[in-house]
Amino acid sequence: MLETFAALGNGFALALQPDKLLFALVGVFLGTAVGVLPGIGPALTVALLLPVTFKLDPTGSLIMFAGIYYGGMYGGSTTAILINTPGESASMATALEGNKMAKAGRGGPALATSAIGSFVAGLIATIGLAFLAPALVEFAISFTSADYFALMVLAFVTVSATFGASRLRGLTSLFIGLALGLIGIDKLSGQQRLVFGVPDLTDGVEVTTLAVALFAVGEALFVASRHKAVVEKIEAVKGSVWMTKEDWKRSWKPWLRGTLLGFPIGALPAGGAEIPTFLSYSLEKRLCTKPEEFGNGAIEGVAGPEAANNASAAGTLVPLLTLGLPTSATAAIMLAGFQQYGLNPGPLLFAEKPDLVWGLIASLFVANAMLLVLNLPLVGLWVRLLAIPQPWLYGGIMVFATMGTIAAKPSVIELGMLLVFGLMGFMMRRFDYPIAPVVIGLILGPLAETQLRRALTISLGDPSVLVKSPISITLYVLAAIALLAPFFISALKNLGSNED
Amino acid sequence: MTFFNRFARAAVVAGAVLASTGAVFAQAELKIMAPAAPGGGWDQTARSMQQALVASGAAKSAQVTNVPGAGGTIGIAQFVNGAKGDPNALMVGGFVMMGAILTNKSPVGLDRVTPIARLTGEYEAIVVPANSPIKTAKDLVAALKADPAKVTWAGGSAGGVDHITAGLIAKAAGVDATKINYVPFSGGGEALAAILSGQVTAGISGYGEFEGQIKSGKLRLIGMTSPERLPDVDGPTLKEQGVDVVIANWRAIFAAPDLSADQRKALLATIEKMAKSKEWQDILKQKGWADTYLSGDAFAAYLKTENDVVADMLRSIGLVK
Numbered sequence: 001m002l003e004t005f006a007a008l009g010n011g012f013a014l015a016l017q018p019d020k021l022l023f024a025l026v027g028v029f030l031g032t033a034v035g036v037l038p039g040i041g042p043a044l045t046v047a048l049l050l051p052v053t054f055k056l057d058p059t060g061s062l063i064m065f066a067g068i069y070y071g072g073m074y075g076g077s078t079t080a081i082l083i084n085t086p087g088e089s090a091s092m093a094t095a096l097e098g099n100k101m102a103k104a105g106r107g108g109p110a111l112a113t114s115a116i117g118s119f120v121a122g123l124i125a126t127i128g129l130a131f132l133a134p135a136l137v138e139f140a141i142s143f144t145s146a147d148y149f150a151l152m153v154l155a156f157v158t159v160s161a162t163f164g165a166s167r168l169r170g171l172t173s174l175f176i177g178l179a180l181g182l183i184g185i186d187k188l189s190g191q192q193r194l195v196f197g198v199p200d201l202t203d204g205v206e207v208t209t210l211a212v213a214l215f216a217v218g219e220a221l222f223v224a225s226r227h228k229a230v231v232e233k234i235e236a237v238k239g240s241v242w243m244t245k246e247d248w249k250r251s252w253k254p255w256l257r258g259t260l261l262g263f264p265i266g267a268l269p270a271g272g273a274e275i276p277t278f279l280s281y282s283l284e285k286r287l288c289t290k291p292e293e294f295g296n297g298a299i300e301g302v303a304g305p306e307a308a309n310n311a312s313a314a315g316t317l318v319p320l321l322t323l324g325l326p327t328s329a330t331a332a333i334m335l336a337g338f339q340q341y342g343l344n345p346g347p348l349l350f351a352e353k354p355d356l357v358w359g360l361i362a363s364l365f366v367a368n369a370m371l372l373v374l375n376l377p378l379v380g381l382w383v384r385l386l387a388i389p390q391p392w393l394y395g396g397i398m399v400f401a402t403m404g405t406i407a408a409k410p411s412v413i414e415l416g417m418l419l420v421f422g423l424m425g426f427m428m429r430r431f432d433y434p435i436a437p438v439v440i441g442l443i444l445g446p447l448a449e450t451q452l453r454r455a456l457t458i459s460l461g462d463p464s465v466l467v468k469s470p471i472s473i474t475l476y477v478l479a480a481i482a483l484l485a486p487f488f489i490s491a492l493k494n495l496g497s498n499e500d
Numbered sequence: 501m502t503f504f505n506r507f508a509r510a511a512v513v514a515g516a517v518l519a520s521t522g523a524v525f526a527q528a529e530l531k532i533m534a535p536a537a538p539g540g541g542w543d544q545t546a547r548s549m550q551q552a553l554v555a556s557g558a559a560k561s562a563q564v565t566n567v568p569g570a571g572g573t574i575g576i577a578q579f580v581n582g583a584k585g586d587p588n589a590l591m592v593g594g595f596v597m598m599g600a601i602l603t604n605k606s607p608v609g610l611d612r613v614t615p616i617a618r619l620t621g622e623y624e625a626i627v628v629p630a631n632s633p634i635k636t637a638k639d640l641v642a643a644l645k646a647d648p649a650k651v652t653w654a655g656g657s658a659g660g661v662d663h664i665t666a667g668l669i670a671k672a673a674g675v676d677a678t679k680i681n682y683v684p685f686s687g688g689g690e691a692l693a694a695i696l697s698g699q700v701t702a703g704i705s706g707y708g709e710f711e712g713q714i715k716s717g718k719l720r721l722i723g724m725t726s727p728e729r730l731p732d733v734d735g736p737t738l739k740e741q742g743v744d745v746v747i748a749n750w751r752a753i754f755a756a757p758d759l760s761a762d763q764r765k766a767l768l769a770t771i772e773k774m775a776k777s778k779e780w781q782d783i784l785k786q787k788g789w790a791d792t793y794l795s796g797d798a799f800a801a802y803l804k805t806e807n808d809v810v811a812d813m814l815r816s817i818g819l820v821k
Contacts, residue, residue: 047543047566141693185570187684190603190658190819199577202570202604269693324712325692332540349712410567411574450686457683458652458699 008130011358015366020063023056024363024370027064031071032375035087036079037404042072042088042313043330044408046337058356063363065334070367073313074118074375077306081110082385083397085216087404089207090273090309092439093281095215096162097294097301104297107383108241113251113299114306115375116243120252121259121307122368125314128263129321130361137322140267145455146466148270150475152448155275157479159444161282162436164295169433177441180205187450188457200413207274209405210442213418214435216401218425220394225426227390241380251303254284258307266315269327270451273312274443280304286485314364321349321357530562530770532753533583533591535575537568542592545620545751548783549592549774556777558770571600571657577608583756587763590616594751595661598803598810603659603819614755614764615803617771617795620784621748622706623726624665626738627719629698637723637741640702641673648679654691655704658684659819661749662704664810665725667817668745669738678818695719706749707733708788732788750792752799768796 014020027049034045049068056064076087081098094114101110128136163170183194184204195201243251258280265271265279284300285291294301319325326332349357385393405418428435452466459465467473530553534546546564553559567575572593583589591613601609628634634643643651648670655662663684667677683700685691692710695703696718703710703719707730713719714735721735725747729737738745755767774780775793784791794802814820 043537141697143693144697144699145694185658187686188658190663190684192604199570199573199604199606202573203568269690319693323692327690410565411578454683454685457681458694460649460681 004131007354007358008362010355011360011362012365014059014355014359015063015362020060020363021366021370023060023064024067024366025374027067028071028367028370028374029067031068031073032075032078032371033071035072035075037075037087037400037407042069042076043328043333045072046330046333059359059363061337062356062360063366065337066360066363066367067370069313069330069334070118070122070310070364070371071374073310074115074371077114077118077309078111078375078382080215081114081302082107082382083216083393084219085397085401086211089211089439089443090277090312091305092211092215092274092436093162093277093305094302094309096281096436097298100295100297101299101302102383102386106297106299107386108379109243109247109299110297110302111379111382112241112243112376113247113303115372115379117251117255117258117303117307118310119368119372120255121262121309121311122314122371123365124256124259125263125266125311126361126364126368129314129317129364130358133318133322136264136267136318139264140269140271140319141323142469143268143471144469145451145458147469147471147475148268148451149448149455149466150472150479151265151275152444152451154475154479154482155278155440155444156448157482158279158282159437159440161285161294162278162434162440164434166432170437173428173433173435173437174441177438177443178445179441180210180438181442181445181449187446188453198413200411204446205417205442206409206414207439207443208408209414209417210421211439212401212405213421214425214428214438216397217418217422218429218435220398220401221422221426222429223390223394225430241383247299250299253287254280254300254304255307257283257287258304258309259311262308262311263315266312267318268315269319269325270447271312271315272328273309273316274440276308276312277305278440280308282482286482317364321360324349529588530559531583531586531589532562532564533575533579533589534564534566535568535572535579535591535593535597537566541596541622541749541751542572542594544787546592548780548787549619549753552777552780552783553770553774555779556774558773558777570604570606571660572597573600573604573606573608576601576610576613577606579754580608580612580757585758586756587759587767589756590767591754592751593754595749595806595810598807599659599661599664599814602811602814610754610803610807612757614757614759615796615800616753616755616764616767617775618750618752618792618799618802619771619775620789621750621792622708622789623724623730623748624661624704625707625710625714625721625725625733625735626665626669626723627695627703627710627714627721628701629695630718630720631698632701632720634702634722635720637736637738637743640669640722641743643701644670644673644675644680648675649681651681651702652700653680653682653702653704654685654694654700655682656684656691657686658682659814659817660684661747663817663819664813665704665745665747667813668747669743671816672738672743672745677816680817682817706788711788726790730790748790748792751789771795 030049031045046068076091077094080086080091080095082102084095084099086092086095098110183201185202186193261280262276265276281301284304285294288300316328316331319327320331326335405414425435455465532546532549534543536542550562550564553562567578579591634640653666663682666680666682670677670680691703694700710719714721723738724733724735725745726737727746753771
């Protein structure tokens with residue numbers, strides 16, 4: 001423990017030199033700037049900016065990476081909150097409540113709770129990375145395909161939190177997403193499904209394309225269709241742009257809970273950032289003292305998912321550093337960046353190159369702090385974005401959504417999908433169907449299917465494998481509680497009111 | 501005026517000299533397409549080339565673009581249409597693309613681009629968890645012969661080089677390759693976790709993916725698919741254990757269709773200069789890629805025979821009918 005602190009101290013001595021701080025600042029700035037473009041996620045951001053770091057020394061470039069990574073994650077949330085356009089799928093949960101807040105003139109507090117929540121989560125998760133990495137990685141490896149499937153079941157149960165008013169409409173949306181998830185090459189057999197001879201469909205529907213289309217394009221079309229009927233009044237700022245005392249009180253617990261969900265799930269080789277954000281969203285909805293506010297801009301619904309998102313980002317570094325396993329595209333690019341300096345992440349890294357590892361961990365702290373330094377003063381400025389006249393604002397959103405999609409996957413068919421799904425998003429808004437379940441279905445469907453079939457392939461078709469491990473049993477119990485608790489609670493409430 | 505004229509004439513002459521000896525001078529801006537998302541093997545190859553081309557002075561600059569999708573078949577289709585006759589356009593490709601073209605029945609094949617050179621190869625490593633009763637390739641073959649379904653393999657995507665390797669091992673053991681129980685994982689990370697936790701019998705991937713775990717004693721290397729032992733790898737080949745499987749996941753560089761003979765020659769020279777440079781050799785060592793440089797007509801001939809081998813293999817594991 002003491003050794004860890006000494007090593008971390010050395011890391012900070014490296015990361016806190018003035019030129020290194022400058023690299024962190026430049027990294028966060030570039031990352032945020034590129035990350036706000038819809039459709040450009042952290043992976044592409046880091047890939048685009050990788051050559052910039054070729055000329056730097058290892059520590060400098062690692063610090064810049066860390067800055068770009070965190071900046072890119074945060075940039076996606078900014079547009080999610082302000083203009084309902086998540087830059088990547090992990091900030092989708094943020095858009096649900098965040099954009100409602102922004103429309104009610106509370107964009108400032110939403111951005112602030114997102115930035116501070118990201119900072120708190122990043123801080124705790126980085127401490128976790130420094131001290132718990134070896135233990136956590138053992139847990140992550142012991143996660144079998146059957147356990148992943150149990151995790152997906154839990155996620156499916158909690159999706160209902162995003163359904164809005166009507167359960168039937170929510171389920172319809174979810175099944176549209178599940179159907180879209182069937183498109184592409186079947187991962188286990190290598191056979192094509194619903195591809196219709198179009199090579200661009202063999203990899204399935206890109207989650208980012210669907211999310212940007214449904215949220216951004218759909219919203220723009222919807223606003224355009226209604227501009228003659230009723231002009232929706234968006235107040236740029238109502239009250240303070242800062243968080244009130246009550247905002248703080250309602251935010252800190254979601255930050256911590258989000259971190260606790262995001263970090264371990266992010267450390268799982270197939271965990272990702274989306275599942276913890278959804279879990280956090282539905283958890284906050286259940287625990288919120290003012291559930292009626294959910295759907296109309298509850299600050300808990302921004303604070304929790306944002307913390308979960310950032311904590312999972314630190315979580316992905318656990319398998320990367322301790323096993324050399326890149327579990328996300330971003331991590332794979334960071335791995336390429338490390339190797340450029342002859343640094344081979346893996347079981348021996350902590351022993352062989354301690355100064356670099358601790359330098360990286362310290363630079364994560366520094367980048368995290370820099371994110372706050374850069375973005376909190378900008379909150380007031382970002383919020384002014386909403387004061388742009390609507391035709392200009394939504395025209396701009398369409399341009400950036402298209403550009404981002406083309407940058408990530410330059411193909412005409414991808415652009416066609418963006419438009420078709422955009423129209424679908426418009427129709428769904430018009431007829432009051434929730435859009436988030438579509439994207440969740442697209443993410444969870446293929447994951448659940450692959451893990452279930454993989455578990456059964458390994459067990460030679462024996463279904464008892466699904467409930468064999470303590471992890472999967474625990475997850476099923478949690479899913480059952482999440483499913484049944486609302487009924488019990490309402491039954492108890494009825495009982496209480498009868499006694500009166 | 502006269503000064504300007506003279507200057508212009510000098511520039512024209514210099515330009516002509518440059519053009520005629522393009523092989524000697526650094527070429528203009530090269531564009532390298534990685535037909536995959538950032539982070540994968542092709543992307544890393546393209547970005548390493550970018551670094552080595554510029555650092556070795558073989559090219560003035562190089563720009564990498566990613567066109568992901570369908571094992572590279574989307575990239576190659578776009579490359580053939582968009583870069584036709586462009587002497588500065590390059591595309592990375594390899595074994596996996598060859599397989600994807602066959603399994604996806606892609607209308608655009610590798611016969612439509614101009615082969616320049618094979619650059620790297622990664623031999624496959626077969627590993628088992630450290631506590632596995634399987635100690636050698638012979639044990640593995642024995643287990644396969646007893647019941648091929650009970651030997652579960654973890655590796656990359658279905659129909660990829662890992663899957664084909666598993667099929668080849670079964671075939672070499674005299675077992676029906678369509679009966680193997682191969683579990684595809686997306687990306688090396690998930691597969692490695694499944695192998696380490698003992699969920700599967702054996703794992704297959706490029707040696708680099710397992711190197712750290714083998715050195716730290718968590719995985720046992722029971723065979724490499726290289727023709728002979730490699731200097732940096734401490735372990736036997738499959739071949740020396742009587743399992744006659746030699747296969748490498750090669751990666752190569754291609755140029756646009758419809759190039760003139762001179763343009764092709766200039767690109768061959770640029771890539772040769774890069775491949776022989778110290779910068780490139782350093783990168784190969786860092787990444788653990790074998791130098792399998794083979795260029796021009798010899799490479800074109802290799803592509804033809806390799807295509808038959810891959811098609812044959814995909815047929816025997818049932819992915820191509």
